[in-house]
Amino acid sequence: MNRHVRVALATLGVAAVAAIPQAHPAAAQTGDPIAGAVEDFATTSGYPGVAVVVTDDDGTTHHTDYGVDADGSAISPTTPMPIASASKTITAAAVMQLVAAGSVDLDSPVYDYLPDFRIHDPRGAEITVRHLLEQTSGITDLTLREKSLAQPATLAEAEQRARDAELATDPGEKYAYTNTNFHLAARLVEVVTGEPFGDHLRRNIFEPAGMDRTTTIDVTPEDLPSDVAEGHVYAYGMTPSTAEPHRFVNGSDGVITTPEDLATWLLVQQNDGVAPNGTRVLPAGTVAQVQTPRKGADYALGWEVDRTEDGKEVGHNGIWFTYTADILLTSSGHGIVVIGNSGLGLGNEGTGELATRVAAIADGETTDPMPPIRLWTDLVLAALTLLSLGLGLRRLVRTRVWIDRFGDRRWWELTARLVPRLVPTLLLLALPSLVGQVVGGGRDISLLQLVYYSPALMIWAGLAAAANLATIVARILGLRRRRGVALAESARPDKRPSRVGAS
Incomplete structure (x- = not known):
């Protein structure tokens, strides 16, 4: 895992412990x-x-x-x-x-x-x-x-x-x-x-x-x-x-x-x-x-x-x-x-x-305190957000490495490698239906209203979608640049050999 991601997650863990609601005597x-x-x-x-x-x-x-x-x-x-x-x-x-x-x-x-x-x-x-x-x-x-x-x-x-x-x-x-x-x-x-x-x-x-x-x-x-x-x-x-x-x-x-x-x-x-x-x-x-x-x-x-x-x-x-x-x-x-x-x-x-x-x-019964489920849910989403951000930055930094490795593949092979990066965007667009069905029992909710429902979920989903779309754009632009350079090189006339020792 990227060193910066590990540091961020460790910092989040410290914050999580500090943020857990304490007993109120x-x-x-x-x-x-x-x-x-x-x-x-x-x-x-x-x-x-x-x-x-x-x-x-x-x-x-x-x-x-x-x-x-x-x-x-x-x-x-x-x-x-x-x-x-x-x-x-x-x-x-x-x-x-x-x-x-x-x-x-x-x-x-x-x-x-x-x-x-x-x-x-x-x-x-x-x-x-x-x-x-x-x-x-x-x-x-x-x-x-x-x-x-x-x-x-x-x-x-x-x-x-x-x-x-x-x-x-x-x-x-x-x-x-x-x-x-x-x-x-x-x-x-x-x-x-x-x-x-x-x-x-x-x-x-x-x-x-x-x-x-x-x-x-x-x-x-x-x-x-x-x-x-x-x-x-x-x-x-x-x-x-x-x-x-x-x-x-x-x-x-x-x-x-x-x-x-x-x-x-x-x-x-x-x-x-x-x-x-x-x-x-x-x-x-x-x-x-x-x-x-x-x-x-x-x-x-x-x-x-x-x-x-x-x-x-x-x-x-x-x-x-x-x-x-x-x-x-x-x-x-x-x-x-x-x-x-x-x-x-x-x-x-x-x-x-x-x-x-x-x-x-x-009715005279005793009850147990509530566990901090809401906080832990958001902290898990925060960790996923940081992980998605770290992985997204890593992919962008390594764009040249990816192009050197796969740039000579056929177009359908490249497409097969890039299309899965659209999954987070599709998931983001599908979230209203998923949350409405799984959590709401068939209720309707809009994408904007999901931001109110769970900002942490939407920040993660939105950032993951943006990071993967940025990866697709960076790799396509890199491929076009690489192939443009290759085309320009192939179009140049061959250099004639020099006459060594001519009188």
């Missing part, structure tokens, strides 16, 4: 195991700020806040933050209010309520409102790439874009998670009620429940309220702040709230639709309906369901590229709210693990 000394778990998660997983609320079905709440936001303000129960896809539970509730009022039938076709929504596949007429809420419409991220396509600005435009959707399966046949289903569900609320979706949520859910600091937006980052700080991404143990990439989020993942307000939303669920202020927000029985999946399914109507030995846990995760959130209702009667100001990435599956750990602590 302060939280443990407070005697609060939840505070200790929050601090352990935040420092190990790279979250500058985390808010946790535990609710009990008697209406009491317990807050644990850690760290700061991107502006340096301390995280508190009233810090406004996005909850990403946990918003789907609220969209489903808005639809169910209309169902209870007799304005919508869950098992009627969506076409009945969205007369302008038509897709080319004739099976589209069979998509019902229920199919949207349980993610079984047949629309998937692969049949309508909602993140990498041009982004709409309104729910009406989202509906129009969805007309180009194809169906992967018959409606009702198979679960496939996609934000498009909830864009359409929110648009349905707009059309049926005749008012903007955000206004409808404010009048019918947020204000009655006492969620006074909660709203919903159309597009990130343009529509974010001014008091919402930027979130963070993670790279090599660092957490730089950055704005969320441009995306349409209303209906699917556009709710902006506070830990305190989100805890209120869980209390509404824990009390069969009645808010802590005594107002009935959801009709009796609605909570059980939206949290009961069809037989054999794990997704109900806007809620994820996990069956346990003691019954079931329901909740929903939320993933932005710069924030993550989780809500969880345990079989023992606890509600768990977790919101963190860093995005999903390699070695970090979001705040779900912390929510599960807090739930266990609330």
